[in-house]
Structures are given as C-alpha cells and as structure tokens.
Amino acid sequence: MRSVLAAAELPVDHPCAACDIRLRTFCKTLTAEELRRFKADGPTVTVGARQPLFHEGDPAELVFNLISGSAKLYKLLPDGRRQVTGFLFPGDFLGVAAGDEHAFTAETLEASEMCRFPRHRFEAFIEARPPMKRELYRMAMHELAAARQQMVLLGRKNAPERLASFLLLLLGRIGDAADRIALPMNRTDIADYLGLTKETVSRAFTAFKSAGTIRLLAGDVVEILDGARLETIASGASH
C-alpha cells in the first residue's frame, strides 16, 4: 500500500490545486475567477485510508472532487458479494448522482484530500455555467462508454484478459514515465472490480510475472515490461 504521507505532500491551504493542474476533469473549463469562487464554496477535507464517504442508499447531499489519494466505488448484494464499479483518482468527481440517493458506496483506499460541496450548491453552480454543464454531460457520456467497456470485460473476458485490461487502464491513469503503477488497492479490491476472486487475481499476476510481462516491486508497485503484450492479451486477440 502506498504511503499515507502522499496526501500530505500537497499544500493544504490551496484547496483545489489539483483542479488547476489536472486537465482531465471539467474544472478545466473554468476561468481563473470562477475557479477561485468554486474553491471558496468547497472546503477541503482530509480523510484517512479506508474511510467511507457515503453508502449506497444514503441521501445524495454532497459532491466531492478528489484532490489527492484514491477511492473505490462499489455495490453489494445482500449476501455480501461485492462489485467494485470503479476506482477514482485525483481530479475525479464523485457523488454526482442521478436520483436523490447514492447508487453505490464510496470509500477511500488511502489517505485522501478532497473538496466537498453541498449538492444543491454544486448544481446551482453548474446550472449557471453552460460550458460546465456541457462538460459534465461529456463526462457522464465518457463514464457510460467506460461502463460498457467494463461490461465486455465482465461478461466475456477470461482472467488474464481482465487483469491485462485493468493494468493498462491504471497505466494510463496513474502510471509514471517508467511504466510503473503504485497500486493503491489490494487484491480483493482488484478481484471485486474484475469479477474474480483474490486468488485468481494473484495467479494471473504470477503468470504475467513468470512470462516477463510485468515485474512486481516493493510497495505494491507493478512495472509494465511488455505493454504491447498486455495490449494483445487485453484485447482478447490471443484467445
């Protein structure tokens, strides 16, 4: 697990710093002045590792923007079976629900910082800014496309294909220049995201390691040695 100190490396007195930097989210459509007011509305909070932000079924009252750290979203079946529907990284929004209730539980993976807005305030803010509305819509459509891609993974891919897809997704999201990924989630979380068990995930990791496709370094870091091979496997072309 990545160090808890990672979250403290960002200045706390500059709440939405990540918004300025990360161009992935719709913060990018804000002018400097708008961004300033956006920040003023949302106080930054620091949350420890493995803390729930809200539960499935809770009234959707708050919207979060993750600044540092990471989180997972999941849904539960009555008997405890769990499906992780996504992982969140700096710049991501969460809690923008369709209805009045959250449709999933959100939980931090490591110590994390986030801006927190009352939902009505967030929505009023968005409503007054057509470009942000467009961006929010664009983001929703992007999420939808990703969700459908995940359906292909869950419905039709085998274990190695699932893990390869997952590693490539993470590589694009939090991979560094040396093709290394510091995994903030454990094997169980990965398994619950990929529709597998932790044992199967572990075996798939071992298989990739043995094949020289990846390397496992200390501190839950994965190094991608043969990205092209992973791409081939992930696409299902090697089946």
Next chain:
Amino acid sequence: MRSVLAAAELPVDHPCAACDIRLRTFCKTLTAEELRRFKADGPTVTVGARQPLFHEGDPAELVFNLISGSAKLYKLLPDGRRQVTGFLFPGDFLGVAAGDEHAFTAETLEASEMCRFPRHRFEAFIEARPPMKRELYRMAMHELAAARQQMVLLGRKNAPERLASFLLLLLGRIGDAADRIALPMNRTDIADYLGLTKETVSRAFTAFKSAGTIRLLAGDVVEILDGARLETIASGASH
C-alpha cells in the same frame, strides 16, 4: 420471435407517435409545437429484422429514436466474443455518442420504425432547449446507473440470478398487464447480454419452468407466475 407485422400496427404517417405517448424519454419535455418541428426534422424509416443501424467504429452521424420494434447494442472482441450492452424499446434513443465514432453496433431485433436525425441537427435542437438538455443529461445518468447495475450482474451473479434479473427488467419495460413478456430476442442474444452461453440460458429457463416460476408460451412469450420468487432470486438473497 414476435411477428414482423407488429411494427406495421402503428400509423406510418404519424412519425413520432410514440413520443407523444411514452413518458420515459425526454420527448416528454417538448411542447406540442416543438414536437411538431422535431418530427418535421426527422423522417421516419422502417427497417427490417436483424438490420444493423450502425457499426462500432462508424462515424456517429445519425441519431435515432425508436418508435416501434426493438434493437440490441453490442460490442465485439477480435475473436468474435460478443457482449450485448443493452436492448432498446419504443421511445429509446440511440446513437447519442460521446465521441465522433459509435462505441458499439446497433441492430434491430425485429422490423422496427424509427425517427432518424442528422446528429448536428439533433444537437443544435437540444442545445437550443435547456429543459431537453437537462433531460438528456438525466437520461445519461440513468443509463450509467443501469450500466453499473449490470456490472454487478456480470461480475457477481450466477446464472439463475442473471436470468431472473433480466426477466424482471423486461417485465418492467415490455411486460403486459398479465405479466407476460413477448421476447423479441433469441437465446443467444440473451446469453450475450448476461455473459453466459445460450445453453446455460436455456437450462435456466427450464429450471424456472420446472419450479413453476415462469411459463413458456407459444411465440416466445414468457409468463411470470411468481414475480416475488424472481425478485428474491434476482437480488441474490437466495444464494
């Protein structure tokens, strides 16, 4: 398979008739005058059974509104494995893509009628109407919630649970007052939607039939005899 004649039962000279009636889609936010102009923009086309409307990767140039009939959306892996990401029924929109290309293939299940709009025209129309924009966004969020629910199904439910979930979904969508569902799709389509094989789907149907939970009538009609039982199974509570 349901008769091809079903599509012909709606008056052809009244293109978007379904829009007037079905309150599920965002057509409901239109005034009568707007609806008239909306229809004038989009000529109605009638398409035979099993006709592709567009393919994955095609430039997204057209937006469709299904008036009668039904369709399926799917994605393919290079080796032919298929994941059906959704079924569409009268009132549903399709082709509202995030990017310039369609992310999936759309194909009619039976003979179907639909309004067809050039995408830029559709977007200009929406852009000029804030309530419709809101509705489009609301629909996208609803789809996203459904997609995540489907992830739970594909990642964590067993075969009977998947089929039970599917039947209840269809019951809400196209079930009649007598709890009967005329299935427009075959076993393979259902299997590709549920991440199973057609054989497993067939066996699950047989098991429900034997248990007296459903009845299979002529013409691919399923009658739900014990909806409560299906609910229990679908939720995973009986596991």
Next chain:
DNA sequence: CGTCCTATTGAACAGATTCAATTACCGTGG
C-alpha cells in the same frame, strides 16, 4: 409434409472458485 433454424437436453471438459496451508511483507516494539 419436409426443411431449416432455434431451442433443449446430455455428457465430458475447463476455468475459476473454494478451502486450506504457506510465504511474504510491513509496522511495531524490544
């Protein structure tokens, strides 16, 4: 009434799960 396609059923097989045991790792405290 025969043909074709789909659905159903059967039997062997495979991939992932389950249960169990061992190993590795990280933080803690001596």
Next chain:
DNA sequence: CCACGGTAATTGAATCTGTTCAATAGGACG
C-alpha cells in the same frame, strides 16, 4: 537493528459452475 506479530499475498488441491461439443426435439413456414 532485529525479532515478533498480524495482515495480505501466494500457492496448492479439490470442487463446482458454466462451457463446449454433440445429439435430439420443437416450431415456423413454404
């Protein structure tokens, strides 16, 4: 600094659910 303890990861073996391959039955339609 190293031993210790607890958690997570890995590995192993048996099992099981769903798949695969094959054969039969059923229905729609000419």
